[in-house]
Amino acid sequence: MGTTTLIAATATGLMTGLFFAFSVAVMPGLADLPPKHGRAAMHRINARIQNPLFLLVFLGTAVLCGVEVFTGRAVGGLLYLAGAFVLTMVVNVPLNNRLERTDCWPEYLRTWTRWNHLRGLACLASTVSLLLGF
Template sequence: MVNVAISVLLWFSAIGCGLLAGLYFAFSTFIMRALGRTGAEAGATAMNTINVEILRSAFMPLFLGATASSAILALIALLRWGEPSSLSMFLGGLLYVVGMFGVTMVFNVPLNTKLSKAGSGNLDAVWRNYLDVWTRWNHVRTLTSTAASSLFIAAIAAG
C-alpha cells in the first residue's frame, strides 16, 4: 500500500511539475516579450489581470498540490535512503520546493505585488524592472520545474 501511495505521488509530481514547467516556459519564451511590446500601461494591466485570474484558476490547486507532493517525496526519500529511487526523489523534491516554490514566494510574488501597487507616475520604471527581474526568476522556475519532473520520472523508472 505504501508503494502504491509513493507511486501515485511520483506520477502526480512528475506530471504536475511538467505542466507547470510548460506554463513557466511559455511566460519565459514569448508571453513576457509580447507583454513588453505592448507598452507599460497595457502590459502592466494585462499582467495584473493574469495575476488575479491565476489565483482563481486550476493553476492554484496544481501549484500547491505539486509543491506538497514534492516536499513529501523528498521526506520519504530521506526515510528510504539507499533505495534505487531515493536520490532522484530527494533531488526532485528539493529542486521543486526551493527552485520553484521558494523562488515564487521570495521573488515573483513580491514583484507581482509591487506591480499591482505601481502608480501611473512610476509605472514605466516599475514595468521595465518587472519585465527584466520577474522573467529572470521565471527562467529559474522553468528550469527547476523541468529538472524536478525529469528526476521524478527517473525515480519512477528506478522504482
Template sequence: MQIVLILSLVAAALGSGLVAGIFFAFSTFIMTAFSRIPAEQGIAAMNSINVTIVRSPFMALFVPTAILCLVITVLAVINWRGGASALMLAGAALYVVASFLSTIIFNVPMNDALEKVSGNGPEAVALWSTYLEDWTWWNHVRTVASLLASVAFVRALMIV
C-alpha cells in the same frame, strides 16, 4: 507502500512538468509579447493575470505538487533506495526551493509592487521595465527547476 511511492512520483512528475510548461510559456512568449506593448497595457494585462491565476486551476496544481514533494522527501528518507531516493530528493528540492519558494520570495513581491502602479507615467514605465527583466529572470529559474524536477521524478520512477 510501493504503490504510494509510484503514484506520488507519477503525480509529482506530471505536476512539475505541467508547471514547467506554464512557466515556459511566460518565459518564451508571453513576457516578450508584453514587452512590445505600451507599459500601461502590459501592466494592466499582467495585473489581470496575477489576479486570475490565484483563482484558477493552476493553484490546484502548483501548491499540491509542492506538498507532494514534501511527501516524496519523507518517503525517500524513511525507505532509502540509493540512487532512486537521491533523485527523489533532488526533484523535491528543485521544485520546492527553486520553483515554489522562489515564486513566493521573488515573483509574488514583484507582482504586488506592480499592482500598485497604473498608467504610463515615468514611475510606471520604469517599474515595468525592471519588472519585465527581473520577473522573467526568476521565471526562467522556475521553469528550469520545475522541468528538472519532473525529469528527476521520471528517472526515479525508472529505477525504483
C-alpha cells in the same frame, strides 16, 4: 515508480509548461506593448491566475514534492520546492505586489522574467529527477 511520484512528476511537468509559456510567449508579448498596456495586462494575468485549478496544481505539487523528499526522491522534490514554490513566494509574488503599487514596468519585466526562467528550469529538472528516481 509509485502513484505519488507519477502524479508529482506530471504536476511538475505542468508547472514547467506554464513557466515555459510565460518565458517564451507571454512576457515577450507583453514587452511588445506600450508600458501602460503591458502593465495593465500583467495585472489581469496576476488576478486571473489565482484560481482554484492553478492553486490546486501549484500548492498540490508542493505537497507531493514534500512527500517525495521523505520517500527517497529528495532531489526532485527539493528542486520544485526551492526552485518553483519558494522562488515564487519570495521573488515573483513580491514583484507582482510591487507592480500593483508602483509604475516599475521595465524593471519588473526584466527581473520577473529572469526569475521565471529559473523557475522553469527548476521545474524541468524536478520532473526529470522524479522520473529518474532522484
